[in-house]
Amino acid sequence: MAFWLNPAGSILIMMGVFSGTGADVGWTGYQPITSWVTTHPGTTFWLAGQLMLVASSTLAGINFITTIAAMRAPGMGWMQMPLFTWSILVSVMCLFISIPAFGVGLIEAILDRTIATAFFNTAAGGDPLLWSHLFWYFGHPEVYVVIIPAFGIVSEVLATSSRRAIFGYKSMVYALAGIGILSFVVYGHHMLTSGMAPWLRFVMMLTTMLVAVPTGIKIFNWLKTMHRGSLVYRTHTLWSLGFLITFTLGGISGMFFPSIAMNTHLTETYFVVAHFHYVLVGGVVFGLFSAIYYWYPKMTGKMMNEKLGMLHFLIAFISYNGLFWPMHKLGLLGMTRRHHTYFIQANEYSDVVGTLPAEIASWNMFISINGFIFGLSTIIMVYNMIITLVKGKKAPADPWGGWSFEWLVSSPPPTPSFDEIPTLIDVNEHGERKENWLTKLMVPNDEEEVIH
């Protein structure tokens, strides 16, 4: 159900096109646009489709949490789980605490549109800012929901490629959980210019800056894993290294925004666009590419072509930076988001009060060209995936020297994966599983239990 709600919801979001008007509300769906300013069915479809995606994510999350809590192999305690598993657990926990707020906002907007309730209508006593709170209370943790699994992927890939266990496993787990918890006390930084109380802006500034701490721990651990390891450069390694560079750059540009003064100046400019694409494309998408190249042999039983993989990485990494790096400059020059002209207006109803320097146009051309190259480079990977399926070399059970359970079984894994449930013996230097209320609650007594 979680799976099928996803395509159904995604199609519904775009269905408005067939009614003559698509959802022209932007990805944030700010109020009052989504509730009563627009009346066409496109936006209603958009809200309903989003709601289906909320249901889909929630159901999928239940599946992951239950599997992780109840179905671990003997010997696999919480502190022995692969970091990818940890990352999924933290990510789903963040999702569960944040996504209900978004669901509530969507339902309120649908009710405003269909039966004229007044959640967001100022004339009837509603408040459009309520949406911003619900949306960003969900929206900020959502960024972590998508990036934390990428942290897990990069941890697995860099450890395997360095031929050693990840450095600072425990600190990695705490950093993952810590960034998850922090993500719930920083969402106000998306609303610093919305008329928030000055003392609250100051609190949001400080908590947001704290995010740099767990992030720094993780980057340090990844570097330390490679240092003194013996790094083997495969395509998945390159993507993880690319992730490390771009994500760190995105983290650094992210530290400009918590500062209230910088935020007031840079908000709604291309500097923001540059920042979040460095985090979300250089972070999430590069992590995803790394995972595809790393686990594709396990999934299909065929080895991908490394030369094509390298070509994909080189073209994509260079064009990606060509695409997003100049946006920092454009933002500082004053180019705003969501505008198709380069004129500066006091507001959308006033006359043009100035123009941006002429070089803006040529930088935008440069960005567009790199954007097309970056997008098209993905065809190399898709071609590689198809050609691998047709005539790839057979993959052994453990082509990269990975240590987690999936590398024990043949590629692709049989169903069920294991004839006999394996026991984890080798763990990261801390052996015994301590019993406490949490482990008793979450782990079934598998000594007596017979698993068929």
Ligand SMILES: [Cu+2]
């Ligand atoms: Cu945020």
